[in-house]
Amino acid sequence: MPKPRLSRLKWGALAGSFLACLAVTSPVLSQSNQLPLTDLSSFQNPGKSWFVAANVGASLSEANKLTTNAGGGILVNQPTRKIKGQDLLTNFEHGDLDLELDYMMAKGSNSGIYLQGRYELQLADNWGTTERTAASNGGVYERWDESRPEGQKGYQGYAPRQNAGRAPGLWQHLKISFQAPRFDAAGKKIENAKLLLVELNGVTIQEEVELFGPTRGAISNDEKATGPLRFQGDHGAVAFRNIKVSQYSKPRPELKGLTYHIYKGKFQKEPKYDSLPPEAEGPQGPSNILTSTLNNDAKQFLLRYTGTLVVKEPGEYTFNMDTPAGAGLIRVNKQEILPMKTWNGRGTAVLPAGEVPFELLYSKTMDWGRPALALKIAGPGVREFLITEEILSEEINPILVDVKERPVLRSFIDLPGNHRVTHAVSVGSPTQLHYTYDLDKGAIVQLWRGGFLDATPMWHERGDGSSKAIGSIHYFGKPTTMVARLASDQAAWISDTTGTSFRPKGYQLDQNSEPTFLYQIYGANVQDAIRIIENGKGLRRELSVQNSAAGLMARLVEGAKIEEIGKGMYLVDDKAYYVRLDETGGAKPMVRSVGGRQELVIPMQGKVAYSILY
Known part of the structure; x- marks a missing residue:
């Protein structure tokens, strides 16, 4: 059976067998x-x-x-x-x-x-x-x-x-x-x-x-x-x-003749070695596998490796180093390809075939952290592999939210672009289709299929209040209101709720534990009912407005491209998902272009309903 999990270092970077791939004897593509x-x-x-x-x-x-x-x-x-x-x-x-x-x-x-x-x-x-x-x-x-x-x-x-x-x-x-x-x-x-x-x-x-x-x-x-x-x-x-x-299909580069020197103390930059005697030194031994420990008990130290990298295939090589609790530096063929940098870094070098000088520094500067060093190398015809000891991530029993009870969970949700939704409500379904709603904007911010939520970041140790979607996610961009009052048909959509008198009013659950979100905007009362379509094929969203203000518009979807493929049916962002208009109240929808993006908008005349098929 497949293993339940794999270290985060292992996207094609296995520390086991160092056998080179067998040569391909039949016609091949370039690498x-x-x-x-x-x-x-x-x-x-x-x-x-x-x-x-x-x-x-x-x-x-x-x-x-x-x-x-x-x-x-x-x-x-x-x-x-x-x-x-x-x-x-x-x-x-x-x-x-x-x-x-x-x-x-x-x-x-x-x-x-x-x-x-x-x-x-x-x-x-x-x-x-x-x-x-x-x-x-x-x-x-x-x-x-x-x-x-x-x-x-x-x-x-x-x-x-x-x-x-x-x-x-x-x-x-x-x-x-x-x-x-x-x-x-x-x-x-x-x-x-x-x-x-x-x-x-x-x-x-x-x-x-x-x-x-x-x-x-x-x-x-x-x-x-x-x-x-x-x-x-x-x-x-x-x-x-x-x-x-x-x-x-090409053989991996190998290290040989490694020696190490250990210097106690906190080093933010590379020292002058002539005036600094090492606390310990010696050959690495026959394995030539880089390690961060070497039976060293110091909480702060500098580890310096020198040796030879045997390059069997000329070309450009990438060196990807991870140094938790410290910083690292790499020189290959007398080139500094990765300067002293905290936590991790990535550098490249064009190397000839043959033996070239190799030098690596690991400076453990944080006395509370555990020593750890990981270096991965990739090159022409060489899959990225681990040439150091493996960093074993801390085993944490994840806190996963079950969807059998149709959960509605409040938490922080982090979106791409370093944006945190602080008043997020994530709604789960046994159909394995789920979504997150921003109570501060009245917006759907993400939709995903698969597992529901990993609440480990919320509850592990001190926690940071956030949870993470587990499945295949589609993000709907930075949250903004679905309803707005525009000066003209071509006016830019509002970026936040300033000047809208927006007031969230929470949500109500129906008999199936599916929420209808309530809020006020421009003095109008809005009911935003979102329901999972049968068998999890998508979401149906019904927006009802009472005491509607003049000129209210609803923006159903925004994207780089929106193409109409049939009456009331649209494909969004290079066939990423469908939008189907189910009820318009007689209002005419419009695809408009603003600021290099496209929006599907419709005048609000009491009620509009549409489905996202995903």
């Missing part, structure tokens, strides 16, 4: 490349169901159908009764790989991505479901053995940790970090393939999953050091874009 999609020349013998398009969309009501516009940039599979779908294989083969792409599912569609053509990560339209299995969107598909008893033929499949998928016709972002199986000189497998990390729409759904053998439907049941990337095409309609492939 990091975006797959060209102007035509199908990157693929072997593509079937007739595959083509490239400039734009693509899907119906929320019609199964297994995509609509397209001629052009390039998007890879589309559209099987029909007349055109049978076929799997699509790349011209290149890969070993260790990072794959990043966007994909779109048609309604009810099913597809998959096979690493090396053998290990499938499932893609599926699961909109409106909460069940998670190996066949769900983001699942690792089962292996299969016909000789096993009925009901047991499928085995070793892994469900995704969360249901982080989105509606048909919306782009979804996928990142896969894959480690190929390892073989000895005689060709015997000595290490299984692994999915190091899979992120769907910003959420970790698979982590450290060992793949004991090919999954069902593999191109072959044998295992190799390399194989083609394969897109399943014989099941349903699917589209892909922005396919970025990073291959790792």
Whole structure:
């Protein structure tokens, strides 16, 4: 089974095996490349169901159908009764790989991505479901053995940790970090393939999953050091874009001849070593693994490492250092690539092949902290790896809020851009769709699918009063009022409640524990009723105004792009979510452009209702 959690240092940076990736003998892409999609020349013998398009969309009501516009940039599979779908294989083969792409599912569609053509990560339209299995969107598909008893033929499949998928016709972002199986000189497998990390729409759904053998439907049941990337095409309609492939087939740089010197005291900058005798010194030993402790009991000290970095592949290397409770410095090939900097830093250097001087300083300046040093290196064809001891994060039992009781939780919520919502109400649902409302603005600030809230920051030790959404989040920008009175149709939307006489009046819960938020603005009384749509497909929001002031407008949504795709139906921000107008009271909506952004606004004539489909 996959491990429950992984250190924050491990996005493709494992401290275990230092075996170099086996050389790729078949045609390969450059070490990091975006797959060209102007035509199908990157693929072997593509079937007739595959083509490239400039734009693509899907119906929320019609199964297994995509609509397209001629052009390039998007890879589309559209099987029909007349055109049978076929799997699509790349011209290149890969070993260790990072794959990043966007994909779109048609309604009810099913597809998959096979690493090396053998290990499938499932893609599926699961909109409106909460069940998670190996066949769900983001699942690792089962292996299969016909000789096993009925009901047991499928085995070793892994469900995704969360249901982080989105509606048909919306782009979804996928990142896969894959480690190929390892073989000895005689060709015997000595290490299984692994999915190091899979992120769907910003959420970790698979982590450290060992793949004991090919999954069902593999191109072959044998295992190799390399194989083609394969897109399943014989099941349903699917589209892909922005396919970025990073291959790792080059040997890692290594440290050798390390020696260390320890100086007691607090060092904010590098000292002059000639006049400063060390408290301890010596060779690091055969491991040549950097460590921060070295049996040193001092609470404040400077640790200096010197040695040689053996570079086997010339090119640009990135050094990423983490130094909790202190600061660090790195020199490589006599270049200071990372100056003395508190906590962490990142630097790059172009290095020749061969042996170059290496120097690292770790200054522990905070007497209360535990010594800790982590250095990760990445380079041309070299996946980022840990060359120091691993920093073990403190084990804290998380405080997670269950959604069975339909919780309504008050807390601080931190948004991107260092903005804190101090009067936030987060509303959870067993359908696994949740949202946060800002009582100070009368605004929805975030919507997410998956787990509900991690309240650990609120309650652990002293706590800071905040909680964090767990699932795949969509943010609606810096909160501002939904209702405003504008001087003209093209006037900028108000940025805060100044001059609006805004007064929050709390909220009321219905029999299903769903809130209706109450407030006053411009002397009008507003009821803002938000309800989860059946099966968690989205939110329905109904805004009712009494004693409405003249000229009141409602801004339903704001974004970089809002396109109308049908009567009362809109797609927002490059197919990130849908907005559907359900009731307008006879008022006419308008998409307007202000300050380089677009807004869907409508005059307030008593009541307006709309849905966010996500």
